[in-house]
Amino acid sequence: MNTSILPLPTLSEDHxxxxxxxxxDPAKSALFDPGKARAGGGGSLSPEQIEFYDTEGYVVLExxxxxxxxxxxxxxxxxxxxxxxxxxxxxxxxxxxxxxRPFETRLGDLFAELSxxxxxxxxxSWRDRLPGYFHLMSNPKILNTVESLIGAEIFANxxxxxxxxxxxxxxxxxxxxxxxxxxxxxxxxxxxTVWVAMVDTNLENGCLHVWPRTHRQEVLSWHxxxxxxxxxxxxxxEHLKNAxxxxxxxxxxxxxxxxxxxxxxxxxxxxxxxxxxxDLRFQPTDQDPMVEHGAGFLARSKMRPDxxxxxxxxxxxxxxxx
Ligand SMILES: O=C(O)CCC(=O)C(=O)O
Numbered sequence: 001m002n003t004s005i006l007p008l009p010t011l012s013e014d015h016x017x018x019x020x021x022x023x024x025d026p027a028k029s030a031l032f033d034p035g036k037a038r039a040g041g042g043g044s045l046s047p048e049q050i051e052f053y054d055t056e057g058y059v060v061l062e063x064x065x066x067x068x069x070x071x072x073x074x075x076x077x078x079x080x081x082x083x084x085x086x087x088x089x090x091x092x093x094x095x096x097x098x099x100x101r102p103f104e105t106r107l108g109d110l111f112a113e114l115s116x117x118x119x120x121x122x123x124x125s126w127r128d129r130l131p132g133y134f135h136l137m138s139n140p141k142i143l144n145t146v147e148s149l150i151g152a153e154i155f156a157n158x159x160x161x162x163x164x165x166x167x168x169x170x171x172x173x174x175x176x177x178x179x180x181x182x183x184x185x186x187x188x189x190x191x192x193t194v195w196v197a198m199v200d201t202n203l204e205n206g207c208l209h210v211w212p213r214t215h216r217q218e219v220l221s222w223h224x225x226x227x228x229x230x231x232x233x234x235x236x237x238e239h240l241k242n243a244x245x246x247x248x249x250x251x252x253x254x255x256x257x258x259x260x261x262x263x264x265x266x267x268x269x270x271x272x273x274x275x276x277x278x279d280l281r282f283q284p285t286d287q288d289p290m291v292e293h294g295a296g297f298l299a300r301s302k303m304r305p306d307x308x309x310x311x312x313x314x315x316x317x318x319x320x321x322x
């Protein structure tokens with residue numbers, strides 16, 4: 001990448017002015033309820049939202065995306081689900097492709113009589129190069145939220161996950177972790193996750209939970225868990241004694257922003273439907289592009305708008321246009 005012409009504003013890694021006792025400042029909380037927040041102006045964050053994010057380590061933007069914004073994602077998911085149904089049918093694992101089942105339940109229904117192992121053959125999360133995922137990562141409302149935090153030179157990190165959290169599959173529940181444990185050596189800061197609910201998420205279907213005010217600390221020691229068959233990174237238990245768990249149930253289209261040190265997890269899906277979500281990551285353009293995780297792309301640039309990657313660039317794994 002050669003897009004960073006000027007030094008760009010970044011959030012300081014060493015900045016540590018906030019208490020870590022896990023208790024939100026009641027005065028600030030009274031002024032601003034993150035569960036009710038909506039991003040204004042097509043996604044741009046208000047000063048209160050930015051302050052909440054800086055202090056608590058996350059911010060919830062209810063219904064950031066509308067149905068039209070989410071449709072390309074759903075179309076691409078449906079392509080993948082069709083392929084999976086076809087393969088299950090061809091190999092004799094199912095006798096019906098369930099083509100008429102709704103988006104919310106079809107994948108779960110396809111695997112209802114199959115094992116976790118059958119499901120995990122397709123991955124606990126998906127990172128296919130399908131157009132809907134590019135359109136989501138390039139959605140102006142999402143980029144506006146990120147621009148509010150890091151400025152207008154934005155690189156879409158190669159790590160994004162479409163999560164088909166299927167009922168009762170153990171790998172749906174994600175243990176307490178910091179995303180940075182997946183790239184401990186990467187010299188990128190901040191990496192901002194934009195976690196997008198593609199259906200309503202709640203306690204029953206395993207919504208996201210965060211531990212507030214954990215976002216400015218070192219990477220805590222962790223291990224790879226051995227319960228789900230996928231080796232999620234999991235923070236060692238000695239760090240979790242005083243964990244403060246804040247569940248974040250949100251309606252479809254909502255986004256939850258946090259950085260790669262914010263401790264978070266999700267619970268199992270005990271409902272009958274799939275808890276579809278997609279977690280995206282963004283960072284300033286002058287940071288480590290983490291090529292070992294794949295090819296990210298220049299998602300927005302006020303300095304070099306001509307270099308912003310198109311769908312064709314992304315499909316060809318070119319990080320920039322031209
Ligand atoms: O979606 C989930 O259940 C977990 C998400 C997560 O761990 C992440 O986005 O890093």
